[in-house]
Amino acid sequence: MDRISLLPEDLILKILSSVPTKFSVTTSLLSKRWCYLWKHVPKLLFYLGHSDSQRASRLVHTFLLLNKAPVLESMHLSLGQNGSSIDIDTWTRVAISRSVRNLLYFRFSATLRLPRSLYTCETLVTLTLIAAIIVDVPLTNICFPSLKALILLFVDFLSDEIVSSLLCGCPVLTELNVSRFSNARVKTFTVFVPSLQCLTIIDIKKGSQAQGDDVGFVIKAPSLNSLTIYSEFSWFCSLVKMPYLVKANVKLPHGDSKKFKGCLTSAKHLSLCLQPPLDPSHIGVFDQLVSLNLCTCSLDWCGLILRHTPKLRVLRFVLFRANVSPKIVNIIKKCRMSYGDSITQWEQTSSVPQCLISSLKTVEWIDYQGRESEKKTVMYFLKNSTQLKKVSIRSLASINLNEKHKMLLELASAQRISSECRLLFT
Template structure:
């Protein structure tokens, strides 16, 4: 221990940086040399489990945060469980103010609150902030002169907006935002919302199933990746537009929203389609293939947690006519995981093999857990089917993981 204690502060702090903050703090009891070293750590993580005795976590942070001596704070992760919370909103606001004053680059805040403002105005003018993650917090207001010029990643999970304009107002002060994730909270006050971000490259949006709202607008001209999970069964509007650069999408929406979604993905190159719903085959044949002329990779699958009744009920395949442009000119990779070998499955696979002129590889992972078709018959049907591409390699694999 004496040899280690004799190392320079920078080396000891580097060692401590590989440990959880709780463990790094506990090193202060080793010797006087270690007493305040953890206060030089650039990455801090404070959680409700960190302090289990009285005084609690809030008192610990109030005592030590003002004494933190690092020239800048790389990141602050604050997890305050509602059941174990002993801090007040004004405390949290002060902690965030301190981190902002130290040129923080990443903030990760989990704080279950009801109409409590924990965000200081200085947060919304922080020039160094690059990553902001908020969970279960409430956003009350955004200052008029707000700007987050360096923010590239924004994650909002179950964040409550007291005003339905606040989401877009927050997005409008992020001129270089590239990655946005919004997991909507069904009990907030937004009846509709708008996502207009010219710089955005990746968007993940989740809409809960029983949220009463009117709809949303998405306008993201630079978007490359879209993940849209709209589970809401109530009728609502969605206007999805201006996505000329979209390359990859994961879409799980109700049928009445499909037209708006499909019209926005004409530049799509990678499609992952879950075929658990009854209308999945018609969606693929009549819309997705026709409206994706640049498609290079097609993945067909069944999401593991989707209902058994739904995936057993996919209707028969009505093949598109004429043959979609993507099959004639661009499709190169075709993958099907959890292939059951039912007539509708076979018809889709055979049609693609028959018409995809530039297909290089087709990988079929057979799932016999439902005992639809014997494995040998599955292989024979696809092996003997005609292929438009003489270079196409068909790989047939029995997916054993589903038998466990």
């Protein structure tokens, strides 16, 4: 501990900011130098959990009153079922008076009533709400002039209009992250934010209840450069053209391809899993696309989309995964059951997609099973991709060594038009 005491005060405060506040307070017992350091910590982390409610509230009150940091950089409140509305109101008002920049509330599926003053906080840069039902949100006079990031993880509101009003009050918002369950009260999640650059929407189906065709989202964010949509239950998705889009990951079980016409065509990196596949008349030309990930359940329209990607360099066949938890990934694996031994559309035509002749360098296949349609697809690339440098096949882990060896021999004996093409099989 003596060695830590020799560190610069700014560094010590950073260390204390990374632990729950009640632990940073205990460092006051270490030495005279540490006696008051905890009072200057700019980041406060309170975990009330299921502890004594009154005692926990007193701790938060006391620390907020004693804290002397010139600016409160962040306050995280993990409330459990504790923390009365009066307490939360008071703590939030104090944080706002201290020019708080980052706020996080974790409520464990209980209602959360935030003070009206929060909705006009001028200093707030990041607001995170987790596992709560937000009530008493004003429909007018919402203004977060500095808010850049809004994270809503399994948060519910009482109506669609509240979401629209909240987002309209964020004129400089650049990042929005939304996760929601299928039993949410908000049916149509509308994102109309001209300044938005990064959007993530994760929809998780909860229970077996069927969803109506009025459940979905509308996205009007023309400045987006990064888009992730993973939905298990939304029946519609409406997009506008996004000319600055660089990266998109889209998985929709009920995708209406007409809504996608021209909206994703500026992307350089794209991951797609759509059921049903895109209508040929609504695909558009992806003239900037260099990297494409296609879900293996979409194998039957791979040839179709390749005819609209003239500059494609890397093509991956992979079970679609968004940046979500392992539990969600396990749910996504059900996608594997939705495709059989379909025949790819390019086998019915004589012309070869332009990208196979002029640009495609790498083909990868994750969780290859050696089905007839998979084998024919790989062989098609080996036979027709004149610029191909590498074909990398990673077989499904559950397949035994004898079967893997047989798959390797089948592919290794296939015709290759590119003399520089290497076949890697694992």
